[in-house]
Amino acid sequence: MTDHELITYFENKELPETLRLDRACTQYEVKDAVLRNIESMLNGSQDRHAHHRLMLIMNALENPYNGPEIPRF
DSSP states (O other): OOHHHHHHHHHTOOOOSEEEOSSSOEEESHHHHHHHHHHHHHTTOSOOHHHHHHHHHHHHHHSOOOSOOOOOO
């Protein structure tokens, strides 16, 4: 997925406040995280971390994680 397609995906998407990405990760303040990552991509950064993070959020929105959390000791 290109950067432009990814940005278009998030333009009108209803985003929750928190989102469980996988067993070990929860994204808090999803709207702010999406805006920060889009801004980073638009600034022409060669770092692909923002693109990767947006892909994780997109995948979690489309396929919500419903398994167990990592146990806390």
